[in-house]
Amino acid sequence: MTKLLSNTAADEALTTLSGWHRADDTIVRTAELSSFPAAIEVVDRVAELAEAAEHHPDIDIRWRTLTFRLSTHSEGGLTEKDFALARQIDEVLASR
Numbered sequence: 001m002t003k004l005l006s007n008t009a010a011d012e013a014l015t016t017l018s019g020w021h022r023a024d025d026t027i028v029r030t031a032e033l034s035s036f037p038a039a040i041e042v043v044d045r046v047a048e049l050a051e052a053a054e055h056h057p058d059i060d061i062r063w064r065t066l067t068f069r070l071s072t073h074s075e076g077g078l079t080e081k082d083f084a085l086a087r088q089i090d091e092v093l094a095s096r
């Protein structure tokens with residue numbers, strides 16, 4: 001079981017990520033890719049990572065701009081699982 005992070009712990013964890021901000025009980029990152037196919041490749045890679053982690057982001061696709069939103073639905077807020085997947089999403093985006 002993954003426990004909810006305190007406000008302070010979530011703020012600290014956020015400093016280890018690139019380009020994420022907190023919005024309500026979620027963390028959000030937007031990224032613009034070079035093209036629509038490039039954005040879909042990122043979504044495909046993130047889908048693999050999400051399946052492996054059994055933890056799934058909400059993903060908004062608008063042409064070549066992606067918005068990822070993470071929270072742990074079962075806990076009703078942010079847990080280490082969200083930050084672990086956010087770190088992996090950062091790695092995928094940094095490799096482009």
Ligand SMILES: C[C@H](O)[C@H](O)[C@H]1CNC2=NC(N)=NC(=O)C2=N1
Pocket residue numbers: 054055056057070071072073074075
């Ligand atoms: C059984 C399975 O692990 C759960 O339903 C997972 C699936 N993916 C999930 N993803 C997210 N973001 N939050 C969850 O609570 C969640 N629960």
